[in-house]
Amino acid sequence: MAIKHLRKDIDAIDKEIVKLLNKRACWILEIGKMKNKTGEAVYAPAREKEVLSKIIRENQGPLNKETLTAIWREIMSASLAMEKPLVIAYMGPRTTFSHLAALKKFGASVSYLSCNTITDVFMEVEKDNADYGVIPIENSIEGAISHTLDMLVDSDLSICSQVMLDISHNLLSKHLKDAIVNIYSNPQVFGQCRLWLESNLPKADLIEVSSTTRAAQIAAKEPRSACIASLLAAKEYGLKVVAREIEDSPHNITRFLVVGKSQAQRTGRDKTSIMFSIKDRVGALHDMLLPFKKYGINLTKIESRPSKRKAWDYFFFVDLTGHIQDDKVKKALMALEDKCKFLKVLGSYPVTE
Numbered sequence: 001m002a003i004k005h006l007r008k009d010i011d012a013i014d015k016e017i018v019k020l021l022n023k024r025a026c027w028i029l030e031i032g033k034m035k036n037k038t039g040e041a042v043y044a045p046a047r048e049k050e051v052l053s054k055i056i057r058e059n060q061g062p063l064n065k066e067t068l069t070a071i072w073r074e075i076m077s078a079s080l081a082m083e084k085p086l087v088i089a090y091m092g093p094r095t096t097f098s099h100l101a102a103l104k105k106f107g108a109s110v111s112y113l114s115c116n117t118i119t120d121v122f123m124e125v126e127k128d129n130a131d132y133g134v135i136p137i138e139n140s141i142e143g144a145i146s147h148t149l150d151m152l153v154d155s156d157l158s159i160c161s162q163v164m165l166d167i168s169h170n171l172l173s174k175h176l177k178d179a180i181v182n183i184y185s186n187p188q189v190f191g192q193c194r195l196w197l198e199s200n201l202p203k204a205d206l207i208e209v210s211s212t213t214r215a216a217q218i219a220a221k222e223p224r225s226a227c228i229a230s231l232l233a234a235k236e237y238g239l240k241v242v243a244r245e246i247e248d249s250p251h252n253i254t255r256f257l258v259v260g261k262s263q264a265q266r267t268g269r270d271k272t273s274i275m276f277s278i279k280d281r282v283g284a285l286h287d288m289l290l291p292f293k294k295y296g297i298n299l300t301k302i303e304s305r306p307s308k309r310k311a312w313d314y315f316f317f318v319d320l321t322g323h324i325q326d327d328k329v330k331k332a333l334m335a336l337e338d339k340c341k342f343l344k345v346l347g348s349y350p351v352t353e
């Protein structure tokens with residue numbers, strides 16, 4: 001069949017898709033009105049997970065899971081924006097990984113608020129200048145982000161979902177590779193691309209700046225220069241992608257949390273984050289872990305941080321499998337509470353890959 005005929009068919013399908021999307025949008029407006037009346041949170045991470053799981057389960061191809069997820073991310077982003085002008089705070093500047101993580105979770109239709117620090121992200125949500133905040137919690141290579149752990153101790157916000165982001169770095173420039181003499185980026189990024197730089201651009205000067213966004217701004221203006229930054233930065237600053245995914249380790253993933261004033265419903269595949277401090281005695285930590293064993297609860301992460309309230313006093317951050325509404329999680333936490341000095345549930349949220 002000629003392309004012309006196929007395009008005619010595509011036009012008819014598109015017309016149908018628009019009709020269906022608008023039909024969906026009408027129901028979304030109804031849901032929005034109901035939520036407005038009851039005060040229920042507009043963002044429903046458990047329902048989003050259910051929608052995505054159903055779509056992937058029913059998919060017959062040729063579209064793959066990733067493509068469908070991206071399309072539905074934008075459909076649900078439009079829903080969120082229709083229900084309420086949602087504002088998402090993240091640690092900026094624009095185009096950095098926190099911005100990418102926020103976009104991956106909430107899509108292009110909601111508004112974003114770039115903040116200078118992790119503390120500011122928490123503050124903007126606490127003061128209702130933003131509905132949710134997206135903050136990094138751990139990186140598969142560098143470990144926990146201690147500043148976020150410290151903020152979770154005192155904040156009243158709950159964790160209501162998580163985002164996993166593949167961290168990948170790209171060499172961006174207005175010039176061809178051979179013309180590049182200066183490369184801008186932040187020190188951590190240079191550290192993660194050392195081998196590639198040594199074998200591909202050993203003579204280039206590596207110049208450290210505060211963020212990959214700053215690096216992209218300079219590379220867009222300065223002759224014979226390049227930056228290492230995200231693909232979003234390439235788009236935003238009109239740079240060409242000279243080399244993609246130049247990081248030395250391909251398994252570099254950062255996990256981000258979404259914090260807000262609402263809680264996520266149970267999906268059946270959830271995680272709960274808690275923190276506690278223990279009495280200073282032999283075997284105390286061992287005893288803390290017993291209730292989890294007793295109720296068959298899997299712990300996926302344990303992290304400790306100095307409490308900063310007393311020398312050698314520690315807070316423990318634990319991620320466990322299950323939702324706070326699950327019977328066995330409730331029982332284990334009740335048993336734990338009896339044993340520790342202080343226990344705080346930071347939130348339950350759907351597991352996402």
Ligand SMILES: O=C(O)C(=O)C[C@]1(C(=O)O)C=C[C@@H](O)C=C1
Nearest residue numbers: 042043044045047048076079080
């Ligand atoms: O079902 C809801 O609660 C909705 O608001 C609808 C919807 C969707 O588009 O399907 C949109 C946003 C929510 O985060 C979850 C789902």
